Amino acid sequence: RRPYRPDRFPPGPPTFLIFGNIEFINETRKGIFRPLIAKCRKEFGDIIGIIMPTGQRAVHLLDFDLIKEATAMPEFSGRPSLFTSLVRSFQQKLGIIFNEGPTWKEHRRFSLRHLRDLGFGKQSMEGVVLDEFESLAKEMEQNIDSPLTIHNDFFNITVLNVVWQMVASMRVDRNSPEAKQMLHSVSEFFRVVGPRSPMNITPWLRHFFPEWSGYAPLIRHRETTIGIFDKIIAEHRQTLDRSSPRDFIDQFLIEMESEDAEARQFTERNLVIVSMDFFVAGMETSATMLHWSVLLMVMYPDVQTRVQQELDAALGGRLPSYSDRPRLPYTEATLMEVSRRCTITPQGVPHSTTCDTTLAGYTIPKDTFVYMHLQEIHMDPEYWGDPEAFRPERFLTADGAVRHDERLIPFGVGKRFCLGETLARMETFILFAGLMQRFRFAAVPGQNLSLDTKFGVVQTPMKYSVTYSKRDGSQQTQ
Numbered sequence: 001r002r003p004y005r006p007d008r009f010p011p012g013p014p015t016f017l018i019f020g021n022i023e024f025i026n027e028t029r030k031g032i033f034r035p036l037i038a039k040c041r042k043e044f045g046d047i048i049g050i051i052m053p054t055g056q057r058a059v060h061l062l063d064f065d066l067i068k069e070a071t072a073m074p075e076f077s078g079r080p081s082l083f084t085s086l087v088r089s090f091q092q093k094l095g096i097i098f099n100e101g102p103t104w105k106e107h108r109r110f111s112l113r114h115l116r117d118l119g120f121g122k123q124s125m126e127g128v129v130l131d132e133f134e135s136l137a138k139e140m141e142q143n144i145d146s147p148l149t150i151h152n153d154f155f156n157i158t159v160l161n162v163v164w165q166m167v168a169s170m171r172v173d174r175n176s177p178e179a180k181q182m183l184h185s186v187s188e189f190f191r192v193v194g195p196r197s198p199m200n201i202t203p204w205l206r207h208f209f210p211e212w213s214g215y216a217p218l219i220r221h222r223e224t225t226i227g228i229f230d231k232i233i234a235e236h237r238q239t240l241d242r243s244s245p246r247d248f249i250d251q252f253l254i255e256m257e258s259e260d261a262e263a264r265q266f267t268e269r270n271l272v273i274v275s276m277d278f279f280v281a282g283m284e285t286s287a288t289m290l291h292w293s294v295l296l297m298v299m300y301p302d303v304q305t306r307v308q309q310e311l312d313a314a315l316g317g318r319l320p321s322y323s324d325r326p327r328l329p330y331t332e333a334t335l336m337e338v339s340r341r342c343t344i345t346p347q348g349v350p351h352s353t354t355c356d357t358t359l360a361g362y363t364i365p366k367d368t369f370v371y372m373h374l375q376e377i378h379m380d381p382e383y384w385g386d387p388e389a390f391r392p393e394r395f396l397t398a399d400g401a402v403r404h405d406e407r408l409i410p411f412g413v414g415k416r417f418c419l420g421e422t423l424a425r426m427e428t429f430i431l432f433a434g435l436m437q438r439f440r441f442a443a444v445p446g447q448n449l450s451l452d453t454k455f456g457v458v459q460t461p462m463k464y465s466v467t468y469s470k471r472d473g474s475q476q477t478q
């Protein structure tokens, strides 16, 4: 595609034909994205149009009302045809996250319906989350005297096991080779699949630099995933009881027996991709939320103390449940503030336009990538006043109840909002409350803690270490 700016396309920085917009590419590569966005916003406004040297058009939305308007329109509910996502799903648009059109709609609806039946937001699922919490806590208790380094993988197995049980009625042991294989596979996926991956800009690089370009890791991810799922699906087929489906795979296998299944993408290949979508979307995000939460509790010990006082007073040492939320408003407000201050997916997941359309008087042609800057909404000084400050009280009313705010949108909004929102809210609440009730976290002396992060599809904290001591949940909080 020739890099030209269509008539009435939103304003934005110029494209330099050979090297692209050098500043943009360089700063993005270094992960320094927010200052660049602020600079563009000052110059061009809340809707910025960028033409990549490859000719690909992208629109960045930085304003809440614009995001709300766009995400409510079906024309903005497509997903980009990224080279990486197509390689992952055999050159077809499969699954949910990277799919669009009628098959996306049908699979989104089917998944939501069955995941709800299987326990999304239900008490049975809470039991699974609590079991996973106990398994995590047991491991932590064994190392109580040594500083704990918190990194991406630390909470991943806990949340992976919750999704895994809904999808396949299975769990993996934290230190097993299967667990390591799955974590490695998902982290390789995140490393190579983003819209700024070299492969999505210049796919031919894969012929010369298969490792560096991310092509070889992506193929490894695909083959590992298929290997894991082929085995599980074969086992499910052998033991399937149509009158009593155990999990999502059983539900999908039953649907595959319907007459028009193939046309509606109810195929074994798509079952693998849909299931993998749940892992990639549900594991790194929820684990990162817990990762940030512990960091913030260490950086703001007074907030940690208040959360613990509230938990002790309301629960007196018994394990938390999701239905305890009305009695734990400060704990809930703290998690809301974590999700605002450290937006897990700063630009959501990119959308694309399914036909030529208009927004705010600008023309947006078909197949334009559309980025919703959730982080900019969460960090807007005009709305929040002091967005840099970590202050759970902003989500409390004068009489101490939780105050919901339509501008807190960590799960996105509109037609493609997060499919796992109910599960994510429940599991992060229970796991966070459990961790705060059972342990007191503190910084390792001499460590320079900060909220610095590297830009990515999922925004994670830098590695940090904590010490922690055991609490019994009914004791006086220090």
Ligand code: HEM
Binding pocket: 096, 097, 098, 108, 163, 277, 278, 279, 281, 282, 283, 285, 286, 289, 344, 345, 348, 349, 350, 410, 411, 412, 413, 415, 416, 417, 418, 419, 420, 421, 423, 424, 428
């Ligand atoms: C704290 C945890 C989570 C956060 C912050 C989060 C956030 C998001 C966001 C921002 C999107 C994109 C919305 C858009 O395209 O406009 C998304 C999509 C999605 N999420 Fe989540 N998510 C979380 C947990 C989960 C969990 C636990 C699951 C599943 C088991 C899940 C499954 C999905 C799926 C399947 C999509 C794609 C929906 C579609 O394209 O229609 N997410 N999530």
